[in-house]
Amino acid sequence: MAGFEVKPVTLQGNHARLEPLTLAHVEALAEIGVGHDFWKFMVYGKMETVDDMRGWVTDILKRAEKGTDLPFVAIHLDSGRVAGATRYLNIMPNDRGLEVGGTWYGLDFQRTAVNTECKYLLFKHAFETLGAIRLQLKTDLRNERSQRAIERIGAVREGVLRNHMILPDGIIRDSVFYSILDSEWGEVKKRLEEMMGR
Secondary structure, rough: OOOOOOOOEEEOOOEEOOOOOOOOHHHHHHHHHOHHHHHOOOOOOOOOHHHHHHHHHHHHHHHHOOOOOOEEEEEEOOOOEEEEEEEEEEEEEHHHHHEEEEEEEEEEHHOOOOHHHHHHHHHHHHHHHHOEEEEEEEEEEOOOOHHHHHHHOEEEEEEEEEEEEOOOOOEEEEEEEEEEEHHHHHHEEEEEEEEOOO
C-alpha cells in the first residue's frame, strides 16, 4: 500500500465535531484559551491575548500549507461552543505515519467526553480511512497528568527524548513518546469506546 494523503475533513461524533481550523476561530479560541497554565508545557509560549492566539493560528495554518500538519477545532455539540484545538502533525505519507498532538481544551471541556471522543475520531480516521500503520503521541516529561491520560487509552510508552526542545521560556524539555500501531488499534478502539460509554 502506498503512502496516504491527509486532507482537510470534518469528523462528527456524539459530543463533538472536529472541523478544519481557520482564522475565523481565533476569537472563540482566545475566549477559552488565553491565560491558562497548560501552555507552559507546550512549544508555543504563553497565550495572553487575542493577538497571541491569532499568531498561534497563523503559524499552525502555515504548517498546514506545507503538508506537515492538519489542524482542527473541536466544537462541543450541546453548547455549540469551540472547546479546543488538536491536530495531526509530523505527517509522513510515505511511511504511513503521523502524530496526534498540539491538543488543548478550555477548562470547561477538560476531562470531559469531548477530549476522549476527539481522540477516538482522529485515531479512527487515521487507521480506518487513511490506512496509517503508526500513530504517535508525545508529551512533556513534567506533564504527568498527560502521560497518565495517554497510558489510559492503551498507547505504548516508547521512551524519553532527552533535551528534546527548548521552550519559549528557556526551559529545556524532555519529551515522552508513545505510539499505537495498526495491529493495536482494535484494542485501543475498544478501550476508548468503553471510556466514552461510561
